Amino acid sequence: MVAFPTETVYGLGADASNPAAVARIYAVKRRPPGHPVIVHIGGVAQLNRWAREIPEHAAKLAARFWPGPLTLVLRRAVGVGDELTGGQETIGLRVPGHPIALELLREFGGGIAAPSANRFGRISPTTTDHVRKELGSDVDLILEGGACEIGIESTIVDVSRGRPVVLRPGRIGEDDIAKTLGVASTSPDSASPRASGSMQSHYAPRQPLRLVGSHEWDLLARQGPTRRSVMSFRARPAGDASALWIEAPSDPDRYGHDLYANLRTLDSSGCDEIVVEEPPASAKWTAIRDRLSRARSG
Numbered sequence: 001m002v003a004f005p006t007e008t009v010y011g012l013g014a015d016a017s018n019p020a021a022v023a024r025i026y027a028v029k030r031r032p033p034g035h036p037v038i039v040h041i042g043g044v045a046q047l048n049r050w051a052r053e054i055p056e057h058a059a060k061l062a063a064r065f066w067p068g069p070l071t072l073v074l075r076r077a078v079g080v081g082d083e084l085t086g087g088q089e090t091i092g093l094r095v096p097g098h099p100i101a102l103e104l105l106r107e108f109g110g111g112i113a114a115p116s117a118n119r120f121g122r123i124s125p126t127t128t129d130h131v132r133k134e135l136g137s138d139v140d141l142i143l144e145g146g147a148c149e150i151g152i153e154s155t156i157v158d159v160s161r162g163r164p165v166v167l168r169p170g171r172i173g174e175d176d177i178a179k180t181l182g183v184a185s186t187s188p189d190s191a192s193p194r195a196s197g198s199m200q201s202h203y204a205p206r207q208p209l210r211l212v213g214s215h216e217w218d219l220l221a222r223q224g225p226t227r228r229s230v231m232s233f234r235a236r237p238a239g240d241a242s243a244l245w246i247e248a249p250s251d252p253d254r255y256g257h258d259l260y261a262n263l264r265t266l267d268s269s270g271c272d273e274i275v276v277e278e279p280p281a282s283a284k285w286t287a288i289r290d291r292l293s294r295a296r297s298g
């Protein structure tokens, strides 16, 4: 079991063809059974080992975005185990766009099952320091790759049932997908495969997190008796008594790059509550708004 860098977040990897190795990932993450994991592969040439068929949409998205922050959900090939798919008929596959991850995959030769290298439900790691602090001696080896460039997890697109369905938003947006395929993607419905990262509570800090809209900011941000830490687009006002005030980048890519590290810093700042100013409602912020809304409490 090896933690390794990708361009999105650090993964906790093991041989995808070895059920005992995959079981160890679940044990270390304390992840309940029945959740699928993403299998990382070195290139499209390996798709047939894991997927029963490669629909045209899948081929186009792979050609356009791999290696990169995109996970494709496809019908699983014969022999692909339930421990990878959570018992579903589909498998999540991705060619990561990080030189160390690609070299690891090339040297290894097979598929590497890798969820994010954090305990279940918690904030994904974007540095080796995060992995070490959270998983400690439970991991055999951590490959150093610096801070992850993108900082939030890959876009997951289900292409197993015709019309593409975005199961988890990421840096690659619905507009990028529509431009590549010439058809719009849809939102998940009840027949869509389950994705644990799309559960209501996920990516959560330990302290309660409150999202405050920009228009209510002056009214709400300072209410209540708690000792709070803040992440806002504004500078810290004079006389502010927050335990910590982070002025967040106004560019969504930089915001995403820093997001999880900032949440960890806020979480360990000695506050009783984290208050985050809600980012704009435009498409560029969709993935960030998704993660923040799952990180918030209640």
Ligand code: TXA
Binding pocket: 006, 008, 009, 010, 011, 012, 035, 036, 037, 038, 071, 073, 074, 085, 088, 090, 091, 092, 094, 096, 114, 115, 116, 117, 152, 153, 154, 156, 167, 193, 194, 195, 196, 197, 198
């Ligand atoms: O950016 C990423 O995708 C990172 C890096 C390490 O590659 N990995 C990651 O893995 O975020 P994880 O396990 O933390 O989240 C994977 C998500 C989960 O929500 C899981 O339910 C979903 O992918 N998933 C995996 N296989 C699936 C499948 N066959 N059908 C539906 N969802 C699937």
Ligand code: MG
Binding pocket: 115, 116, 124, 197
């Ligand atoms: Mg995860």
